[in-house]
Amino acid sequence: MRKLVLLLIIIAVSPVGAEEGFRPWKTFKGTDFDAFLKNIYKRDIESGRLIGYDPAFPAETLKLSKEQMEWLQSKGAGEKSLRAVKLTVKVYPQADPNVRKSKKSEPKQVDMDFPLLFFSDEDQGYVLDWDWRQKRQTFFDSSLQVVLGEERDMQKERRQPGPQYDLIYLREGSRSFKIKGVVQNSRFALRSNYGRFEVNRDRLAGIQFRDESGGLDVVIGVNNNRLSGFLGLPADPNTGARINLLTYEGENGDKQEVRKEKVSRIIFRVREDELNGLGGDNTVYVRLKNGDAFDARIPEGEFKLGGRSERVADVRRVVIKDGIPTFMLKTGSNPPGEFSTPDLPFELELGPQIQIYSKHLEQISCEPTYRPVGRIVEASDDGDVRLSFQKNPAQGKVLSVSSRSAFGTLMEKGDRIVSINGRIPEFPTKGDDSYELACEALFEGKTIPKIVLGVERGTHVFHLTIIRLSGV
Amino acid sequence: MFRFVFLVLFLFEASLSGEHVREWKNLKGQVIKATLQDFKTESAGEGKDTVASANKSRKDDLVQLEVVIPRGKTVEKEPSHKKVYDIPFPDFSDDDKEYILDWHWSRHRQAFFDSCLQVVQGEQRAIRTTRRTKEGEPPKPLSDRVYLRDGSEIDGVVKNSLFSIHTTYGEFDLELERLASIQFGDGLSTHDVLTGVNKNRFSGFLGFPASPGNTKANFLTFETVNGAREIRREEVLRIIFQVREEELAGLYHDTSVSVRLRNNDYFDATVHGGQLPVGNRTILVSEVKHVLFEGTQSAVILKNGGRENLSFPEEDLPMKLDLGPEIKIFQGHLDRLNCDPDFRPIGTVIEAESERAANISFESDLPGRVRSISSSSIFNELLQKDDRIVSINGRIPEFPDKGDDSYEKALDALFNKKKEPISHVELGVQRGKQLFFQITIVRKDGTDA
Numbered sequence: 050m051r052k053l054v055l056l057l058i059i060i061a062v063s064p065v066g067a068e069e070g071f072r073p074w075k076t077f078k079g080t081d082f083d084a085f086l087k088n089i090y091k092r093d094i095e096s097g098r099l100i101g102y103d104p105a106f107p108a109e110t111l112k113l114s115k116e117q118m119e120w121l122q123s124k125g126a127g128e129k130s131l132r133a134v135k136l137t138v139k140v141y142p143q144a145d146p147n148v149r150k151s152k153k154s155e156p157k158q159v160d161m162d163f164p165l166l167f168f169s170d171e172d173q174g175y176v177l178d179w180d181w182r183q184k185r186q187t188f189f190d191s192s193l194q195v196v197l198g199e200e201r202d203m204q205k206e207r208r209q210p211g212p213q214y215d216l217i218y219l220r221e222g223s224r225s226f227k228i229k230g231v232v233q234n235s236r237f238a239l240r241s242n243y244g245r246f247e248v249n250r251d252r253l254a255g256i257q258f259r260d261e262s263g264g265l266d267v268v269i270g271v272n273n274n275r276l277s278g279f280l281g282l283p284a285d286p287n288t289g290a291r292i293n294l295l296t297y298e299g300e301n302g303d304k305q306e307v308r309k310e311k312v313s314r315i316i317f318r319v320r321e322d323e324l325n326g327l328g329g330d331n332t333v334y335v336r337l338k339n340g341d342a343f344d345a346r347i348p349e350g351e352f353k354l355g356g357r358s359e360r361v362a363d364v365r366r367v368v369i370k371d372g373i374p375t376f377m378l379k380t381g382s383n384p385p386g387e388f389s390t391p392d393l394p395f396e397l398e399l400g401p402q403i404q405i406y407s408k409h410l411e412q413i414s415c416e417p418t419y420r421p422v423g424r425i426v427e428a429s430d431d432g433d434v435r436l437s438f439q440k441n442p443a444q445g446k447v448l449s450v451s452s453r454s455a456f457g458t459l460m461e462k463g464d465r466i467v468s469i470n471g472r473i474p475e476f477p478t479k480g481d482d483s484y485e486l487a488c489e490a491l492f493e494g495k496t497i498p499k500i501v502l503g504v505e506r507g508t509h510v511f512h513l514t515i516i517r518l519s520g521v
Numbered sequence: 522m523f524r525f526v527f528l529v530l531f532l533f534e535a536s537l538s539g540e541h542v543r544e545w546k547n548l549k550g551q552v553i554k555a556t557l558q559d560f561k562t563e564s565a566g567e568g569k570d571t572v573a574s575a576n577k578s579r580k581d582d583l584v585q586l587e588v589v590i591p592r593g594k595t596v597e598k599e600p601s602h603k604k605v606y607d608i609p610f611p612d613f614s615d616d617d618k619e620y621i622l623d624w625h626w627s628r629h630r631q632a633f634f635d636s637c638l639q640v641v642q643g644e645q646r647a648i649r650t651t652r653r654t655k656e657g658e659p660p661k662p663l664s665d666r667v668y669l670r671d672g673s674e675i676d677g678v679v680k681n682s683l684f685s686i687h688t689t690y691g692e693f694d695l696e697l698e699r700l701a702s703i704q705f706g707d708g709l710s711t712h713d714v715l716t717g718v719n720k721n722r723f724s725g726f727l728g729f730p731a732s733p734g735n736t737k738a739n740f741l742t743f744e745t746v747n748g749a750r751e752i753r754r755e756e757v758l759r760i761i762f763q764v765r766e767e768e769l770a771g772l773y774h775d776t777s778v779s780v781r782l783r784n785n786d787y788f789d790a791t792v793h794g795g796q797l798p799v800g801n802r803t804i805l806v807s808e809v810k811h812v813l814f815e816g817t818q819s820a821v822i823l824k825n826g827g828r829e830n831l832s833f834p835e836e837d838l839p840m841k842l843d844l845g846p847e848i849k850i851f852q853g854h855l856d857r858l859n860c861d862p863d864f865r866p867i868g869t870v871i872e873a874e875s876e877r878a879a880n881i882s883f884e885s886d887l888p889g890r891v892r893s894i895s896s897s898s899i900f901n902e903l904l905q906k907d908d909r910i911v912s913i914n915g916r917i918p919e920f921p922d923k924g925d926d927s928y929e930k931a932l933d934a935l936f937n938k939k940k941e942p943i944s945h946v947e948l949g950v951q952r953g954k955q956l957f958f959q960i961t962i963v964r965k966d967g968t969d970a
Contacts, residue, residue, distance in 0.1 A: 406755050
């Protein structure tokens with residue numbers, strides 16, 4: 050019993066991400082861990098479901114024997130803290146030798162901590178992988194993994210071979226090819242129809258360059274913000290990047306330069322710190338008439354109106370028509386008002402501070418849960434947004450759009466759905482596909498508030514957000 | 522003697538300059554018929570000239586009249602003969618002096634009238650075409666016309682002296698005096714478009730730089746009859762600038778060529794100093810017909826039929842625009858250089874084999890509105906039903922219900938077999954409220970005009 054107390058540490062079950070299943074474990078010697086436990090506790094203990102890992106667990110809490118501590122220290126463990134694994138194990142009642150056993154008793158599930166070094170190398174790797182994923186789960190869930198219909202290079206596993214690369218698409222006449230590298234230009238200058246500003250590379254997920262015949266360059270932020278205009282590559286003395294040249298380090302480490310006019314697209318790799326400082330509660334989501342949209346802070350947290358102000362925290366949404374705002378307050382009232390200045394200041398989450406002429410604005414959403422991407426399509430049921438797709442190999446290519454569809458003219462025959470809710474969709478020839486599943490979740494299960502579609506038309510990608518007619 | 526001759530001279534034929542016979546009076550009210558041929562003066566042609574000022578300053582100015590001296594009472598039997606006389610300007614009556622000054626004013630400007638851009642974006646620019654009004658008064662000052670997005674129009678004189686444009690191929694400033702119009706984009710599918718007085722087109726994002734003490738950044742400032750006004754750039758839809766008499770001064774250099782870009786912009790510029798590097802030598806643009814840019818290759822087509830490869834060492838070609846700025850353009854943006862000074866096509870160039878091939882049918886009750894475009898038409902995918910032809914060869918077209926219209930006449934002239942055909946037909950096309958574009962129709966190579 051004492052030994053059991055020595056080793057068993059029962060703690061409150063802490064919430065974790067995806068629950069692991071019970072699995073067999075092996076000791077550092079490669080033997081069965083259950084047998085090892087049975088030997089120590091003199092009863093049946095079945096290992097275990099991984100529920101935690103602590104790289105600096107207080108050694109004394111484990112109440113290990115002197116021999117065990119010496120052994121652990123000889124393997125590199127610290128005197129006061131060591132790496133510990135928390136497992137939920139099945140502990141069976143101690144068998145009474147005087148009672149004839151009819152059937153095995155029901156075990157209790159108990160959470161126990163063990164030194165990581167007690168386990169086999171393979172199991173240690175399993176624990177460390179699991180912990181690595183656990184720590185990044187929130188980031189994985191919130192990071193933009195698909196941009197412009199393409200998967201960004203990303204470290205999804207601890208032992209995934211690295212490094213990660215940016216994907217650079219080049220055009221040479223009518224030919225197009227892609228290369229892997231790490232973009233060195235640290236800043237990108239954008240001249241949009243609402244201003245001129247610079248965006249830091251580390252806040253960018255993708256860039257779609259205009260083609261020779263015209264159009265605009267489109268910059269996609271790591272927070273899925275969209276900014277369009279003429280993109281400039283300023284000189285950067287810190288990285289040695291020269292003006293108008295995209296500088297990147299190739300897979301072999303060589304520094305390469307290419308004219309920006311020869312670049313058609315960049316898909317930036319996912320960087321672990323790219324979302325740091327983003328997604329604050331006090332941000333608003335600004336949609337412009339030209340289709341651009343971004344997260345920003347309103348200086349001092351309030352909209353300045355003629356003679357009064359409205360606190361951003363009190364506002365659900367602001368709908369702007371011809372520069373005149375209609376405030377929809379959380380209280381349900383819609384007080385009239387006019388902006389006190391024709392240009393509204395915004396501090397973009399992506400960095401720059403800009404002023405935007407009120408007539409460029411379409412909507413400002415102050416609710417963190419309502420951030421529609423691209424054009425909004427309202428539908429009462431999945432029939433309103435039904436799409437038929439061409440069969441393989443034209444994955445996701447729209448065959449036709451009904452004239453009664455809620456998409457109206459937004460979607461055309463030949464458009465290709467390249468992302469659904471931030472993930473690459475699957476369009477098998479038979480059975481449910483990603484789009485049908487998403488529609489079911491939105492309209493029948495009502496388990497998701499919206500469907501964000503990435504749609505490729507020609508060389509450009511645009512987004513549509515489908516919401517239920519009643520709103521999110 | 523001279524006065525006697527002047528008294529009895531009569532004239533009946535139109536002169537070489539196209540003038541008609543008219544009656545002339547001297548200071549004593551005596552009448553002759555004569556054709557005005559020339560006005561020999563060093564200071565005439567100024568719009569501000571009046572008879573009163575001319576009387577003071579033009580004692581030595583001579584008016585050349587071609588007069589016909591009758592020889593008898595019956596013209597048929599004794600035909601008159603022509604004789605040219607130089608007559609001092611002060612000897613004419615005030616009415617004749619006005620006529621002389623009008624004639625000279627117009628003649629002095631004829632070349633400008635012929636070459637200036639009078640219609641832009643399908644609209645007539647305000648232009649002074651006479652020295653004085655029909656009532657004899659000095660003409661009113663001209664105005665620029667400003668169209669606002671709220672549908673209103675304002676006449677005034679724009680004060681912003683400089684406009685900056687950020688294009689796909691660079692950023693530069695253009696002076697007001699070199700602009701014929703500005704069409705502002707919708708921020709979605711269309712950009713701002715500047716049209717120069719030489720028809721050059723630049724598209725991109727337009728900026729209104731501040732000019733200390735004159736204009737504020739992002740504001741259009743203009744003077745109206747009711748005083749100065751300032752309007753936000755975003756409120757303006759279109760500006761049609763007045764024709765200024767000096768606006769073409771210094772344009773059309775011998776070395777300049779027509780540069781056409783892949784984004785459909787085009788402008789006149791002197792490229793690489795007017796000498797194109799070919800191999801180890803350079804050739805003058807005057808020897809070149811055109812230069813084609815295809816991918817990384819660029820072919821120089823010489824007037825003598827030869828073909829060379831352009832060998833610019835730099836990726837960016839230096840150019841001095843006729844309209845002022847010096848810029849460098851990445852070769853990948855270039856589509857073509859037309860070096861023939863007589864061929865400066867605007868907009869999309871369409872080749873037509875025949876008059877019939879270039880035929881367009883118009884709505885009978887909606888002037889200039891395109892009825893339909895067949896899939897086999899050379900305009901297929903370029904023109905659409907309901908597009909409106911708003912200018913033809915730089916003039917507002919006429920589309921009467923019956924008979925010839927401006928478009929048919931222009932095609933006649935393009936494919937004329939009886940006399941020297943015109944080289945091309947320029948169409949200005951309006952689509953909806955926002956989109957204006959241009960098409961140049963040329964005869965297909967080898968087409969017999």
